[in-house]
Amino acid sequence: MPDLLGPALELVTAWAGRPVTYTPIKGGLSHHIVRVETDAGDRWLLRVLDPNVSAAGLGIPLDLEIVNTSRAAQAGVGAEVLLRLPGAMLLEYIDGPTLDAAAVRDPAMTEDIAAACRRLHAGPRFATDFSIFRKLEELLALCHAHGLKIPQGYEDRLPAVAEIEAALAVRQPPTVPCHNDLLPENFILDGSVVRIVDYQLSGNNDPAFELGDIAAEADYDREMVRRLTRAYFGDDDPAARVQLYLLMSNFTWTLWFSVHHGLLAEQAAAADFDYDAEAADKFAQAVRDLDDPGLGLLIDDVRGRRRPHDPTLPSPPATQPRPSTPATGTAPSPPPPNAPPAG
Ligand SMILES: Nc1ncnc2c1ncn2[C@@H]1O[C@H](COP(=O)(O)OP(=O)(O)O)[C@@H](O)[C@H]1O
Ligand SMILES: [Mg+2]
Known part of the structure; x- marks a missing residue:
């Protein structure tokens, strides 16, 4: 630098x-x-x-x-x-402790974290838009353009990712100004209020991504995902949406670390951080969720076709609209391998 x-x-x-x-x-x-x-x-x-x-x-x-x-x-x-x-x-200067993963996982913090997100999302819109799926295309194109190493088997997962994107698109909410990179270290406790720093990846986005990204970065289990969803939305109906974005956060940010490792070796050495190992770790977490037998249920749920007997999911409200979109065949194609970066 x-x-x-x-x-x-x-x-x-x-x-x-x-x-x-x-x-x-x-x-x-x-x-x-x-x-x-x-x-x-x-x-x-x-x-x-x-x-x-x-x-x-x-x-x-x-x-x-x-x-x-x-x-x-x-x-x-x-x-x-x-x-x-x-x-x-x-x-x-925000004078207070920076959070770590244990603090973000502490159920006592959930309400304050959700409140910080709600305040950010209710504020003025950002000058940029963000989609984790477009970011994936961009990062993958960068890896191809520069011949960077990506985890083995990564691209075999793109059809499943396309299915997730199609499912999330069925009931897409309006976008709000999102941070999109809520690692624990981007939260600072200011008295009793949670503040957020580091807007390097900020852009208007689906608020459920923000929650899924927090959950991915702090290794939330299903119950914590549900708790954060409830704290933010007032009910846990969108928990499946958040859970799919948790998976997408791990999947896409894998490549952020691959690109950083491949293109910014000098910075990586100075930061004393193993970007390559972090890419492998994130991919392993994404694969864990892609191979989970419950993935189909999550996809059905975000499409609005929740199966009534699944005990791991909350019951749908009686007035839940049931879109008639078919379950398969509508997924967009995976990103072309040599597409130029979007921005
Ligand atoms: N405005 C601030 N006030 C106090 N501490 C801050 C502030 N901004 C950042 N920090 C501290 O510096 C750390 C790194 O800053 P950050 O903006 O997240 O940089 P990076 O983009 O390199 O992650 C944060 O985790 C936090 O501990
Ligand atoms: Mg930061």
Whole structure:
């Protein structure tokens, strides 16, 4: 990564009108994140974006990330953007613990996490749209274009993914401004309120993806998926939708790590993180769910054709509409292997 940190710190010093010191924050997977302080007790967070991440197709363009970050702040969830700098932004410092997977799995946190998502989703729309299926096509095209290693057997699963996409499309809700990358480390506890940082993959999307992605990143079991669904939607009827997106999060983000491993080796070494092993781990989790005998039930459920005797699924409301879409034959074709990235 070119030295963008030094120039950004100089601009922050000029803006602050007094000397600053800085401390790198470890934990981010993509960028230079530093805490900036003054003797007077001011404290800010400087996020210096690595242009290679966006250039490799692993994040939205920097200017759009800054726009979306400001909108998330307007929603009362993101950190306030205090200063826009070339390739960097100075943010409000959120003073509180960053969550980890155990905290996100703690049932006592579920309501607060759901409330943070609801606040974000009720805020101003983002400047970008997002679909996990289009992202999959993009990442796969990148892997093909650069001859990158992808987990063995990955593309054999694309027909099943197409069936999942077709099922989710049957009752597609309106999109809302979503974060789309809710690893535990992107939640910060601010007093008793959960805040969300890092809008690198943000875009308007189906809110059920947001929940499925949280669930995938914190390794939720079925009961926790149901709990989060209930906390967000008020009932657990969309739990099957969330569960399918959990699978899609693991499946698609496998390739995010494959691309990062293949194209950003230098950054990977600096981050001291095994991107290749993470790709294999995510794919193994996706395969576990693709091979689960209950997958067909989930697909039927999101299509609105829930089987009445399945004890693992909630009962449908009496007024549940029953779309007459056929179960098979409507799936879109899998992405063409050499399609150019979408954006
Ligand atoms: N505004 C903020 N206030 C306080 N801490 C922050 C803030 N933004 C990020 N952090 C901390 O820095 C870590 C990495 O930041 P993040 O924006 O997620 O970077 P990356 O894109 O590299 O994942 C977060 O997990 C969190 O601990
Ligand atoms: Mg992050």
